[in-house]
Amino acid sequence: MKxxxxxxxxxxxxxxxxxxxxxxxxxxxxxxxxxxxxxxxFTMTLLVDTSTSAHTFDEIRSxxxxxxxxxxxxxxxxxxxxxxxxxxx
Amino acid sequence: xxxxxxxxxxVNMIDHQHLDIRTITLGISLYDCADSxxxxxxxxxxxxxxxxxxxxxxxxxxxEREYGIPIINKRISVTPISQIAASCESxxxxxIGHALDEAANECGVNFIGGYSALVHKGFTESDRxxxxxxxxxxxxTNLVCSSVNVATTKAGIxxxxxxxMGRIIKATAEMTADKGGLGCAKLVVFxxxxxxxxxxxxxxxxAGEPExxxxxxxxxxxxxxxxxxxxxxxxxxxxxxxxxRTAFRITRxxxxxxNAASERLGVPFGIVDLSLAPTPAKGDSVARILEAMGxxxxxxxxxxAALALLNDAVKKGGVxxxxxxxxxxxxxxxxxxxxxxxEAVKSGALSIEKLEAMTCVCSVGLDMIAVPGNxxxxxxxxxxxxxxxxxxxxxxxTAVRIIPAPWKNxxxxxxxxxxxxxxxxxxxxxxxxxxxxxxxGRIPAPIHSLRN
Numbered sequence: 001m002k003x004x005x006x007x008x009x010x011x012x013x014x015x016x017x018x019x020x021x022x023x024x025x026x027x028x029x030x031x032x033x034x035x036x037x038x039x040x041x042f043t044m045t046l047l048v049d050t051s052t053s054a055h056t057f058d059e060i061r062s063x064x065x066x067x068x069x070x071x072x073x074x075x076x077x078x079x080x081x082x083x084x085x086x087x088x089x
Numbered sequence: 090x091x092x093x094x095x096x097x098x099x100v101n102m103i104d105h106q107h108l109d110i111r112t113i114t115l116g117i118s119l120y121d122c123a124d125s126x127x128x129x130x131x132x133x134x135x136x137x138x139x140x141x142x143x144x145x146x147x148x149x150x151x152x153e154r155e156y157g158i159p160i161i162n163k164r165i166s167v168t169p170i171s172q173i174a175a176s177c178e179s180x181x182x183x184x185i186g187h188a189l190d191e192a193a194n195e196c197g198v199n200f201i202g203g204y205s206a207l208v209h210k211g212f213t214e215s216d217r218x219x220x221x222x223x224x225x226x227x228x229x230t231n232l233v234c235s236s237v238n239v240a241t242t243k244a245g246i247x248x249x250x251x252x253x254m255g256r257i258i259k260a261t262a263e264m265t266a267d268k269g270g271l272g273c274a275k276l277v278v279f280x281x282x283x284x285x286x287x288x289x290x291x292x293x294x295x296a297g298e299p300e301x302x303x304x305x306x307x308x309x310x311x312x313x314x315x316x317x318x319x320x321x322x323x324x325x326x327x328x329x330x331x332x333x334r335t336a337f338r339i340t341r342x343x344x345x346x347x348n349a350a351s352e353r354l355g356v357p358f359g360i361v362d363l364s365l366a367p368t369p370a371k372g373d374s375v376a377r378i379l380e381a382m383g384x385x386x387x388x389x390x391x392x393x394a395a396l397a398l399l400n401d402a403v404k405k406g407g408v409x410x411x412x413x414x415x416x417x418x419x420x421x422x423x424x425x426x427x428x429x430x431x432e433a434v435k436s437g438a439l440s441i442e443k444l445e446a447m448t449c450v451c452s453v454g455l456d457m458i459a460v461p462g463n464x465x466x467x468x469x470x471x472x473x474x475x476x477x478x479x480x481x482x483x484x485x486x487t488a489v490r491i492i493p494a495p496w497k498n499x500x501x502x503x504x505x506x507x508x509x510x511x512x513x514x515x516x517x518x519x520x521x522x523x524x525x526x527x528x529x530g531r532i533p534a535p536i537h538s539l540r541n
Binding site for chain 1: 091092093095096097098099100104154155156157158338341342344345
């Protein structure tokens with residue numbers, strides 16, 4: 001399943017590394033990645049493919065949210081179709 | 090990939106602006122549950138609802154997690170029970186009401202609608218029995234919602250039914266007096282009721298509907314309000330365009346969820362209802378959208394025009410975003426369920442008369458309005474008559490959900506809790522309408538109903 005992940009947090013060293021290594025551990029493939037700092041807030045969006053993972057979507061989601069809580073990152077992961085529907089005619 | 094600001098816009102809509110799916114409603118036909126033995130009929134009803142809706146909550150929660158969109162309610166609507174129970178050799182229809190309540194509990198849904206009768210042209214014996222049982226059923230169940238259609242543009246207004254419903258509403262309030270008249274919050278009187286409405290308390294599964302169908306109601310007043318903050322001082326052309334664009338996005342989200350639900354439940358997709366449905370939460374109010382157009386308080390002069398623009402722009406934006414639009418589709422203005430409306434009533438800016446005018450241009454009617462507990466049944470009937478006349482003449486759905494709050498008076502409030510909110514008691518006109526209501530008979534259909 002293709003999903004969009006968003007990560008927002010106060011900017012600091014190692015956010016991308018932390019998130020990407022967790023995805024790698026879970027076997028989630030990153031298809032695209034964008035990162036910027038908006039009004040002092042680190043903002044990253046990733047297009048990922050969860051079908052390469054041995055874990056279910058719920059497991060991946062829970063692991064990401066748990067990691068987010070540990071490291072003060074606001075992480076969302078949602079199916080990609082919703083974004084395409086809302087922003088493309 | 091999509092650009093980062095579009096993605097963050099969606100995430101912010103969900104996180105901070107209360108964007109959600111208000112309801113996934115599964116419509117279920119109960120025609121095959123008819124039986125001369127009412128207990129057997131109730132058993133069949135319960136069995137069928139539980140079987141058809143077994144996965145509804147599970148699938149709803151699955152979609153919520155995968156798409157990251159809150160789905161506030163999972164609901165069931167069924168064929169109007171007056172039609173199902175017509176062959177029962179008993180008038181104890183509450184037995185079927187209890188079966189619906191048990192089934193809804195077992196499936197884990199928030200509400201089940203369809204304890205209903207359609208009497209716009211006249212009553213069947215079964216309609217009379219069902220309506221007589223409404224107070225007992227609503228007092229004895231938690232999740233059952235009831236509705237009665239008393240008028241259509243084609244048939245006119247059944248004034249006998251209007252008079253009867255005034256008395257039924259009073260009786261329902263009295264039987265649920267310990268809960269502030271809560272039963273009345275689950276009872277809607279309609280003109281031009283629609284068959285595919287996913288919203289409660291007025292949902293039922295109409296006669297023209299398939300065996301089973303998924304209807305979805307979106308929400309999102311907070312998103313529209315936020316969008317209007319960016320166009321302060323701009324002309325109404327810009328306001329309308331902004332609302333349209335926002336409604337398009339909200340509805341597309343609803344359509345994606347509807348498709349997913351339909352596929353996973355193995356049930357055909359019916360409609361997306363475009364209504365902007367408020368909640369009592371701050372930042373989720375239709376009244377605040379109207380105020381964002383430049384009104385000091387909702388209810389002041391200009392409110393009806395603002396609502397007309399909003400209602401129209403929501404439809405125009407939404408209609409292209411969905412394969413099939415239906416239900417009520419517009420903007421809801423329930424008083425107790427909208428934080429801004431509650432404040433407007435408390436400030437004295439919003440009266441029943443103004444709300445009545447507003448219902449001429451929006452999708453529902455006098456919704457979730459508390460009036461003094463000593464309001465007479467005849468006055469309630471007269472309020473219903475006025476409201477359904479608006480629906481009949483304007484060829485649109487209107488509804489009345491009114492709560493004569495036991496022992497309460499103007500200035501006090503009734504707390505229902507949850508999405509039903511907090512209803513400030515509103516003033517009604519003291520002059521009597523008794524003789525008008527007592528006449529009975531039918532108010533004929535308007536001339537423009539003759540379209541063939």
